[in-house]
Amino acid sequence: MLRWIAGRVVSAAVTLLGISLLIFVAVRLMPGGYEDVILGPLAGPEQRAAVAARFGLDQPVFVQFFLWLGALVRGDLGISMVTQAPIVDELALRLPLTTLLAAMSLTVTLLVGVPLGVLTAVRGGGGRGGAAGRLLSAIGISLPEFVLGSVVIYVFSRYALGLRIGGFATGASGSGAAFQALILPALVLSVFSVAATARTTRDAVLGVLVEPHIAAAIGRGESPWHIVRHHVLRNIGIPVLTLLGSVVAYLLGGAVIVESLFNISGLGSYMVSALGRRDFGVVQATVLFTAAAFVVVSLLTELASGLLDPRVATTRKGVR
Template identity: 85%
Template structure:
């Protein structure tokens, strides 16, 4: 297990290095640069050259990358070219907001997606309940966040439906006000993940229900909900955990759109602002932080899978 964890940490470090290189090159391949955005189209070449030299953008790209990577390894995320403020300080203010938004969406996913999937599977997918469940799941998976979010903003702004749109102010009003302001964005963000979790749970439960040990439990006369709790849910934990690792990545990525729609000051809106202003350091740091969070969650998911099902750990040992 120690060797496996060490190998995963090493592969994660290599993955982060690759992501750092890709995002560093990608932001510099976008049309226009920081000097073009700040100075506008009427600026002279001398003015553009002065701005590029001030921020080191006139150096070769590979040299810029190694300088940024060296500072990153030393714990320095750099300075925003637009605000002249340390990027680490801004991330420290915005990370709890995006983390709370993702945690609320993940909680809604577990509380709604898993029970819906179990109930749909126990009904066998037959009747109006099963058909409605499949239709709702398909609609939730196929509906983009910006379409759903725009519709929700219109409805809750036009009619008094109990939840307030907007009004988010980071660091003011306490946890209760922050939770209330993030509730609607979190629900919008969780629609896809609830639908995907419900469908995955349904398929997993249907696969477990045909196993011989379920037939043996029925033959022993065990109550139906006792069979579900002790035999079915325990065996569907692995596919649900595997899916949740991907859902966390989706939630972090979907937060970019949802935070922009609902004007939430999180990592997503910070990255969008950096992209629009060609603030390279902001985009690089935000993407790298999000990728690191996803890698950590994936590692924890694999460890939890081995704890829930010892066969997973045995398979890893056999592979080594």
């Protein structure tokens, strides 16, 4: 197991290195540069060259990459070219907002998605209930966030329905007003994850219900919900846990659209703003942080799967 964990850590490090290289090259292939955004189209070549030299943008791309990578290894994310503030401080200021938004969305996913999937499988089966569950899941998965978010903003701005739009300030993540301002964005963000979790849970429950030990439990006269609690839920843990690991990473990285729509000063809106201003260091840091969160969550999910089902860990030992 220790050898497998070490291998996964090395694989994660290689993955992050590849992602850092891809994002570094991608942001520099975008049309226009920082000097174009700052100086405008009427600036002369001398002014553009001076700005590029000031921030090291006149050096070859591979030299810039290794300089940035070396600073990254030392824990230095660099300085924002726009605000001239350390990027790590900017991320630390905005990370609590995105984390709170993701935590609220994950809570909704767990409280709604898993019970809904179990209920549609047990009560619906392959009949009308199952068809309705599949339809609702398909709508939730396919509904774009910017469409749903735009409708929610219009409705709650037009009518007084008890929840307000906006009113969220950077650094106010611990206040009650900030929590209330995040309710609607969290609900919009959680629609996809609730639908995906409900669908995965339903399929997993239906797969367990046809197992021989379920038939044996029915033969012993156990009640349906006793069977669900003691036999079904334990056996659907692996697929549901695997999906929830991906959902956590999605919530952290997928908040870009929701934060932009609801004007939340989190990591997502920070990255979008940096893209528009060609603030390369900020874009690289935010994307790399999201990728690192996904890799870490995936690793923890695999470890938890091995603890939840010893057969998974045994198989990994034999394979690796």
